[in-house]
Amino acid sequence: MNRHSLFSTIVASVLLLLTPLGNAIEVDGNSKELVVKEESTIPSAIEYLQLMQKSYQIENYEILYLSSLQKQLEPMQLIHGIVDGEEASYFRYLNGVIRESLQYAGKISYFEQGRPAYTIESGQNRSVFANIANFDYVKGKQSYDYVILGKGRIAGKQSIAIRMISKDDYRYSYVVWCDLQSALPLRLDTINKSNVVVEQIMVMSLNVSESSNPWLAKLTTNALPETVHIPESTTDNSSQWKTTWLPTGFSVIKDDQHRLVMHENEPVSYILLDDGIVNVSIYISEKKLTLEEPQKLIRRGATVLYTEHRGEVEINVVGDIPVATAQRLAESIKLVTDDH
Amino acid sequence: MTEINEQLSSLIDNENVESKSLDALIHDKEQQDVFSRYHLIGDVMRNETALNIDISELVMAEIAQQPSLATVTPITATVVSEKSDNNVVSFMKRFGQYAIAASVAGVVVMTSFITSQPTLENNGIEVLNTVPFGGGVSPVSLQANKGQSKQALQDRHERLEALLKDHQLQLQVQP
């Protein structure tokens, strides 16, 4: 895409987004100039996103937030800090049964009331805003346009809203609100192609501090629960199934055969896709579910679980993607004939 | 109340032989809670509380299930026999723990199911609700087909849940 057409897309999108607000903006050369001027003085959308990403990793902060989907609210807390040069984060649910996790130095420990706690080795940050905080925004330009929507107030902070608009219908779009002072994310809306918010994360309180919470440092010195090792998947035995289609920006990052340890050790062929923001798991197994129709769908917020039967084979697609994408991915699954 | 608690206090200190005080204590749950807290105070003062637990009800429930006091079977025997089950079971038991990884990660977890009876309100359709952690109830737009038993639905959801959990686990452990 050449510079000019990308630019027009952005302008068009800005106009598209501003128009419902009733702002009359003339489509002529002047408005283009205005945008160009702003770009040179204040950070651009992508620069804001990159600032946000850095802050999320290096700052010491505590947030109280609500996750909301399908009229259901769930209050949660995240304490993040740098302890001895490494990221530490403590997470918990605030309502109901105590569920907590602590991540530090390549390990994450899970605690749940009434169940044995355990640790697994993992360097993956999967905390609330981690998906947008770990995204490669430059690379992401092939899938999204980034547009500054405007300013607003979230959690008592002046913030800026940036829209990540998907260039196709195979992924969701997002609106990210960042605190203007700390650049930390304050709100994340996941939006489908009809502009409906399917999931929302909203920070209620943000507290940024110079040094990390001493309690967090203390937690990292506590003995960890026993580390549980994940059974090795059969790596020499990659899945005999392949996807014959992938949405732009997605790539296969794992391909194996393993067992569903939570379900009778059932063997499955497995493919994991990643586009930097969302992950999609595809499971191919023997037919296990009894369905009236050849396909079935469960959706909760942005998460979809799509099931398709093909003879005695069952394909399940799980991830935060639109239904159409899950459906097309399932259809694209083909058996690789062993010809060597 | 104060008088009773003072009796209790001296009972704890082995300075009371009045069987009435003990009778009251044995049969009154509130008195027992006070009893526990008075002991906790002493335990904390002596630094003998690594963690504060209350297993009294669990123990009493288990004792109630014991056949009789007379047969003294060493507890290790029962423990060993449990452990000597085949490997698959213990493997499953161990990895069943991953359930938490998913729930703590904040995933759709269908922990339990409430099947509401067909009523006029929902047009006579049995609606299957998932109860995610946290308490709220959100319908998942599933309905029981005539041919499907409750058990079949339950099995099916257990498997779907296992898929969702495995998905979370794969994400957490990806290199």
Add this chain to the structure above:
Amino acid sequence: MNERDLDFQLIQRIQNGEQQAFTLLVRKYQNRVANILTRYVRSSGDIADVTQEVFIKVHKSLPSFRGDSAFYTWLYRITVNTAKNYLTSQSRRPPASDIDAMEADSYDGSDALKSVESPESIMRSEEIKRVIMETIDRLPAELKAAITLRELEGMSYDEIAKIEDCPIGTVRSRIFRARDAIDKQLAPLLEE
């Protein structure tokens, strides 16, 4: 064991078939048993399980308890044995510094081997400890002395009366008032 001894009274009741009395032995000793277990068992979830196992075992063996040693010494021995069985079943070796049952009453719990607990429960038990210790600090001197002599020195009311130079009834009342004052702060914390 003398007849005033609460443990003695409780065991008699249980041996006479009053099963409910056993809950008091559990309530009295569960924290101490759990504390001993922290030297052997690392995970807090397992500690609760093993503590439970100890009391079930105590209950089963109670008919054969003769009372020629203090109940706590006997309980201590069962706790340590159960912990060792647990370790064997976990195929881990017991810690080298084994503590003999004889030392049971004098052993000073070390902080070095505290169990793994969930962050929130650590916060909670620390809050409980803080509230108890702070309330004791604020008690009038004579109440503080009475409860300290009782709980830390293990003195009888008679011995305390001699030290404090007051009637036994006063000792009894002071200890109760101290407990009551602490309990007023403690009870709301423990309510779920």
